[in-house]
Amino acid sequence: MDGVVQLQRQLLDYTALLFQEGFLNDQFTQLQQLQDETNPDFVVEVVSLFFEDSERLLNELANTLDQQSIDFRKVDSHVHQLKGSSSSIGAQRVQNVCIAFRNFCDAQNTEGCLKCLQQVKNEYSLVKNKLETLFKLEQQILAAGGSIPM
Amino acid sequence: MFSSIAHYLHYKSLPLHSFPPPLYKYWKQIPHPFLDMGSVAGEFVRHVLPEKVGVSDHSAAGSEELHVLAVDDSHVDRKVIERLLKISSCKVTAVESGTRALQFLGLDGEENSVGFDGLKVNLIMTDYSMPGMTGYELLKKIKESKAFRKIPVVIMSSENILTRIDRCLEEGAEEFIVKPVKLSDVRRLRDFIMRGEGEENRKKGNHKRKLQDDYSISPPLSPAASLDCEISSLLLPSSSSSSPECPSKRPRLWVED
Numbered sequence: 220m221d222g223v224v225q226l227q228r229q230l231l232d233y234t235a236l237l238f239q240e241g242f243l244n245d246q247f248t249q250l251q252q253l254q255d256e257t258n259p260d261f262v263v264e265v266v267s268l269f270f271e272d273s274e275r276l277l278n279e280l281a282n283t284l285d286q287q288s289i290d291f292r293k294v295d296s297h298v299h300q301l302k303g304s305s306s307s308i309g310a311q312r313v314q315n316v317c318i319a320f321r322n323f324c325d326a327q328n329t330e331g332c333l334k335c336l337q338q339v340k341n342e343y344s345l346v347k348n349k350l351e352t353l354f355k356l357e358q359q360i361l362a363a364g365g366s367i368p369m
Numbered sequence: 370m371f372s373s374i375a376h377y378l379h380y381k382s383l384p385l386h387s388f389p390p391p392l393y394k395y396w397k398q399i400p401h402p403f404l405d406m407g408s409v410a411g412e413f414v415r416h417v418l419p420e421k422v423g424v425s426d427h428s429a430a431g432s433e434e435l436h437v438l439a440v441d442d443s444h445v446d447r448k449v450i451e452r453l454l455k456i457s458s459c460k461v462t463a464v465e466s467g468t469r470a471l472q473f474l475g476l477d478g479e480e481n482s483v484g485f486d487g488l489k490v491n492l493i494m495t496d497y498s499m500p501g502m503t504g505y506e507l508l509k510k511i512k513e514s515k516a517f518r519k520i521p522v523v524i525m526s527s528e529n530i531l532t533r534i535d536r537c538l539e540e541g542a543e544e545f546i547v548k549p550v551k552l553s554d555v556r557r558l559r560d561f562i563m564r565g566e567g568e569e570n571r572k573k574g575n576h577k578r579k580l581q582d583d584y585s586i587s588p589p590l591s592p593a594a595s596l597d598c599e600i601s602s603l604l605l606p607s608s609s610s611s612s613p614e615c616p617s618k619r620p621r622l623w624v625e626d
Contacts, residue, residue, distance in 0.1 A: 250449070253453065253456055265445060266450050268445045268448055272443070299498065302527065304443055304445040305528060306549050307446050
C-alpha cells in the first residue's frame with residue numbers, strides 16, 4: 220500500500236507544480252470535478268480532443284503563414300480557435316501566447332506572428348508532455364489498486 | 370448479479386445495465402435531489418459527485434428533465450458543455466453549427482417540429498463565433514420564428530466585448546456567458562429555467578407536464594406576471610391563437626451570487 224501512497228503524493232505534488240508554473244489553471248480543476256465513476260475518463264477524453272484540435276490548428280497556422288501573401292484573418296481565426304480550446308481545458312500558457320499572437324495578427328505583423336507560432340508550438344509541446352506525464356501517474360495509481368486523489 | 374452487488378458496495382450505485390430499460394425510465398421520474406444517469410432511484414440513490422461540487426434541490430421542477438440544445442463548432446467545448454449539462458441532470462443535444470441547430474429544430478425550411486423524437490427544447494446555448502452562421506445570426510433566426518422565439522437562448526463567447534453583449538441581449542438573448550463555461554453557470558441557468566417551469570406546473574395545479582396539445586389555460590397578462598406569460602407560451606401549442614402577446618424584452622430574473 221506504501222507504493223500507492225507514494226504515487227498519490229507524487230501526483231499531487233506534480234499537479235501542484237503545474238499550477239504553480241502556470242501550465243494549468245482552475246479550469247483544469249473544473250474538468251477534474253466533472254469526472255466520476257460514470258465518466259472515469261472524462262479528463263483524458265477532453266484533453267485528447269484538445270491535442271487533436273491543436274495539432275490540426277498548428278499545421279494550418281504553419282501553412283497559412285507560409286504563403287506569399289498572408290491571409291491574416293485566416294491566421295487570426297485559427298489562433299482564436301486554439302485560444303478557445305486551450306482556455307477550455309485550462310492550458311494557461313498556451314492561451315497566453317494566443318492572446319499575444321492575435322495582437323500581431325491585428326497589426327498584420329508577419330515577424331511577430333512567426334515568433335508567436337514558434338512560441339505556441341513550444342508551449343503546446345510542453346503542456347502536452349506534462350499532461351501525458353500526469354495521466355501516466357494516474358494510470359500507475361489505478362493499476363496499483365489505488366484511487367486518484369483530488 | 371454479484372458483480373452488480375460488488376459495484377454497488379464500491380460505488381454506492383448500481384450500473385445502468387443491471388436494470389431493464391422500462392424500469393429505469395420509470396425510476397427517472399421519481400423526484401430526487403440529485404439523480405445521476407449512472408445510478409438508480411429508490412433508497413440506493415445518492416449523488417455520485419464529490420461533495421464539493423454540491424447538490425441542488427429539484428423539487429420545484431417536478432419530474433421532467435430539461436432538454437438543452439448546445440451549439441458550438443469546437444469539439445472540445447461541445448464535450449465540456451455536454452458533460453456540464455448532463456451532470457446538472459439535463460438532456461443534451463450537441464450540434465456543431467447554427468445550420469445543424471436549425472435543422473434539428475425543423476426551422477430549415479421544413480414544417481415546424483419539436484425536433485428529434487418529439488423532445489421539446491427548453492434552452493438553447495450557443496457559441497458566438499462560429500464559421501458560417503454565427504451565434505448572433507442563429508439567435509436572430511430563432512427569435513424570428515413563431516414556434517421557437519420563446520425558448521431562452523444563451524450566448525457563450527470567449528470574448529468579453531460590451532457591444533457584442535449588448536447586441537445579443539437586445540436581440541433577445543437571455544444571457545451572455547463568458548467562456549470557459551463553469552458548472553456554476555450551468556446550474557444557475559438550469560435553476561432559472563426550472564423555476565419558470567415549476568411555477569407553471571404549480572399554477573396549473575399538477576406536477577406532471579402534459580403534452581403541448583393539452584394546454585388550454587391562458588395565463589394572466591399583468592406586467593408582474595410577464596415571466597409566467599413568457600414561460601407559459603413555451604408550453605402552448607405553437608399555432609395557438611389564444612396565446613397572449615408577451616412583452617418582447619424580458620428582465621433578467623435571477624440574482625448573481
